[in-house]
Amino acid sequence: MDKLAHLKEIVSEIEALNEVTGLLSWDQQVVMPRGAAEGRGYQSGTLSAMAHRLFTSDEMGHLLEDLRPLAVQMDPDADDARLIRLVDREFQKRTRVPASYVAEFSQVTAVAQPVWEQARAKSDFALFRPHLERVVELRRQYASFFAPYAHVYDPLLDDFEPGLKTAEVQQIFNTLRAQQVELIRAITAARPVRNDFLLLEYPEQTQWDFGVDVITCFGYDWNHGRLDRSVHPFTQGAGMDDVRITTRFETNRVASAMFGTMHECGHALYDLGIDPAYKRSIMGGATSLAVHESQSRLWENLVGRSREFWTGYYPHFQSLFPEQVGNVDLDTFYKGINKVEPSLIRVEADEATYNLHIMLRLELEIALMDGTLAVKDLPQAWNELFKEYLGLTPPNDALGVLQDVHWSGGMIGYFPTYALGNLISVQLWEKILQEHPDLPDQLSKGEFSTLLQWLRQKVHRHGAKYESQELVLRATGSKIDPQPYLRYLRNKYSKIYGL
Numbered sequence: 001m002d003k004l005a006h007l008k009e010i011v012s013e014i015e016a017l018n019e020v021t022g023l024l025s026w027d028q029q030v031v032m033p034r035g036a037a038e039g040r041g042y043q044s045g046t047l048s049a050m051a052h053r054l055f056t057s058d059e060m061g062h063l064l065e066d067l068r069p070l071a072v073q074m075d076p077d078a079d080d081a082r083l084i085r086l087v088d089r090e091f092q093k094r095t096r097v098p099a100s101y102v103a104e105f106s107q108v109t110a111v112a113q114p115v116w117e118q119a120r121a122k123s124d125f126a127l128f129r130p131h132l133e134r135v136v137e138l139r140r141q142y143a144s145f146f147a148p149y150a151h152v153y154d155p156l157l158d159d160f161e162p163g164l165k166t167a168e169v170q171q172i173f174n175t176l177r178a179q180q181v182e183l184i185r186a187i188t189a190a191r192p193v194r195n196d197f198l199l200l201e202y203p204e205q206t207q208w209d210f211g212v213d214v215i216t217c218f219g220y221d222w223n224h225g226r227l228d229r230s231v232h233p234f235t236q237g238a239g240m241d242d243v244r245i246t247t248r249f250e251t252n253r254v255a256s257a258m259f260g261t262m263h264e265c266g267h268a269l270y271d272l273g274i275d276p277a278y279k280r281s282i283m284g285g286a287t288s289l290a291v292h293e294s295q296s297r298l299w300e301n302l303v304g305r306s307r308e309f310w311t312g313y314y315p316h317f318q319s320l321f322p323e324q325v326g327n328v329d330l331d332t333f334y335k336g337i338n339k340v341e342p343s344l345i346r347v348e349a350d351e352a353t354y355n356l357h358i359m360l361r362l363e364l365e366i367a368l369m370d371g372t373l374a375v376k377d378l379p380q381a382w383n384e385l386f387k388e389y390l391g392l393t394p395p396n397d398a399l400g401v402l403q404d405v406h407w408s409g410g411m412i413g414y415f416p417t418y419a420l421g422n423l424i425s426v427q428l429w430e431k432i433l434q435e436h437p438d439l440p441d442q443l444s445k446g447e448f449s450t451l452l453q454w455l456r457q458k459v460h461r462h463g464a465k466y467e468s469q470e471l472v473l474r475a476t477g478s479k480i481d482p483q484p485y486l487r488y489l490r491n492k493y494s495k496i497y498g499l
Contacts, residue, residue, distance in 0.1 A: 004070070004080060007063045011087060012280040015239075017051040023238040030228045030246060034114050041110030049103035056095045056178075064088050079283070082465050086282050089128050096145040105138050109410045116408035117231050123398035125379050129319055132407055133375045133498060136368050139412045143369065152369045156413030160289040161420065166366070169416045175482050176419070183489060186351055187340045190497040195336035196388070200324045202254040211247065211261035211319055214313070218299060220265050220450045221272055232405040233260045233347065235267035235296075240279050243271040254324075255337060256348055259300050263347075266299030267292055269452065273460030281463075288468040289414060291459065291478075293421025294428060301351055302429045303355075303451070307334050308443040335496050342390040344399045351422075352489055356389045358419040361404075365412050424472055426485040428459070431476045 014091050021044055028040050054060070079086040112131035119128035139156060146155040151166040158164070212227065230246035237243040245264035249257045270292055278284035302451040303309050307330075310317075314330050325333060339348045347370035364381060366372035373381055382401040387393050394400030406414050432454050433439055442450055458475040469479045493499065 003066050004084075005443075007060075007067060007084070007087065008281065010057075010060060010063075011083075011282055014051045014054050015282070015284065016279045017047050017054070017299065019237070019239040019242075021047045021051070021392060022236055023242075026236040026244055029230050029232075029234065029236075030111065034117075037111050037114045039134065041107035044110050045103040045106035048106040049099045052094060052097070052099045053430055055091065056097075056099070060087075060091060061095070062063040063078060064091055072121055073465050079277070079465065083281065083283055086464060090282065093146075093158075101138070101141065101145075105142070105410060107157050108134050108138060109297065112410075113405065113408040115152045116402065116405065120231070120398050120402040123396040123402065125397040125401055128402065128408070129375055135407060135410050136375055136412070139410060140369060140371075151366075153366050154415065156365075156369070157416065158413075160411075160414050160417050161468065162288060164290075164420075164468070167421070169294065169362070172423075172480070172482055173355075173362065173416075173419065176355055176486070177359060179486050180355055183493065184340065184342075186499050187352065187493055187497050190499060193335040193339050193496065194332065195339045197328050197333070198336055199252055202248045202321060203249050204251055204257075205321055206320050207249055207251075207254060207257050210317065211257060213316075214304075215245075215261060215265040216267050217446055218262070218269065218303075218448050218470050220268060224272060225268055227261070233264050234405070235264045235271070239331075240271065240274055240276065240284055243268045253348070254321075259304055259337075260347060262304040263296040263300040266296035269299070269455070270295040270460050273421065273452075273456045275461045275464040278463045278465075283463045283465050285464050287462070287464045287466055287471050289417035290420035290424060291468050291471060293418050294424035295421075295455065295459070297418075297421050298425040298429060298455075302425060303443060303448070305338055305351070306440075306443060310337075311444040312446040338492070338496055340493060341495075342392055343402055344386075344394055348399060352493060353390060355419045355422060358415050360385045361415040365415065369412065386404050389412045404446070420468075420480060423482050423485045424468075426488045427472060427478070428455070429488075430484050431458075 018291045024040060024044050024047070028037070031383045032040060064084070064087065068088065071081045071084040071088075108131070112128075112135060115131050116128050119125060140152070143149070143152045149155060153166045157166055157169065208227075215227075216222070224241050225243045225245065228244065228246045229248060231248065233245075233247045235243065235245045245261070246266050247257050247261045247264060270286060274284055275288075308332065310330060314333060318325050318328075328336075338350065340352045342353050343349050346354070346361075349357050360382075363385060364373065364378065367377070367381070368375065379397055383393055386400065406412075432451065436442075436450055436454065439451060442448070459471065462471060466474065473479050490499075
């Protein structure tokens, strides 16, 4: 067999194992009985170890040794050249990590997640603490496999945002923090907008029906996906033909499921839009979590929280919820869904304060990793930083340190990608508007095909072919830049609050 074809065959087997592991993860978070966590941990750990052994085998190493010269001779933009380089990069990383570690990490996190769910439900951090301590130990051990490094957090960040360094993220965040805090202060001093109508009782089934209607119009393919309920909203694929989303409902906070469903749909549209030629290939995933987040934030905020979207959809929303918003005009509703108010829950934060939630988590994760913060002191550190960053003190663990699922899954290094995704989303949006100045008109008519096709062409279809900085440069003409996002925030909220 041709060596390149053989490489592709092995990668295809690895991807199949990863897809099954993804399906087990979806099942665990949606329908698995709670008592099955230990067995699920063993199953997931076994599959993860198998995939790891295949990827780090001597056979893979020999194939890459033979194929590296071939990649150099190819057009650097050719799919096969990119594939070889991607596999080689992952091989270099994974060969540093023992299969025993991969299996243990998978098992520990599979058990930790249902415990986190119980701890969150009971608002009891002590219940989750020993599991998080083990997760942090394992993440420090993982980082040690990549020493020497500029920062202990770098190897973890690289898993979600290849090539990006902790120092770069901190520099971007330092630019954002000062200007976002300044904007929030100006808004706080302005006349407040009302959103009391969003906090009334909204029947769950009607919320569900509205969400289904919206994401169907966005372009979500129900033949290759489904919507379910979960404790924490997420998108989970079992291959490019099976991309599932979940949401959660609060009957007295209609914005939670409404924008959460749009958000997850944005993730799914990305996964469903990758070039079918990349099926069962390492190129068949997203290039990075920041680019993935740019898609969810674009559909949630730049579309879903826009005046244009609601110009078309608000009459339908009023017809579904006449008692709640029948007498609320469009302008009041638009301002209400964009109200700026420091809040406890990240996934429900407004655009102006959202990044502060991310900066807080980054600071805590770095402290956990470098050993300056012990897990037992995490709730207190969380509350103190929350007070400093957002002026609020969480009344309990559920509304504070236990609100996110990520740490139970060992996803330390993930959070910065959320803020980076915000930046990329607006860079893409500016470029789309340059090329399609009539897009706002289309959105007001409930037409989303031009937008989706642009994203398919510029972002989705490429999968993991290009790293995030190169993809953003190709799509927009510049690398990741915080200035478009800051312009967007100032422009939008100056109009809403008359600044």
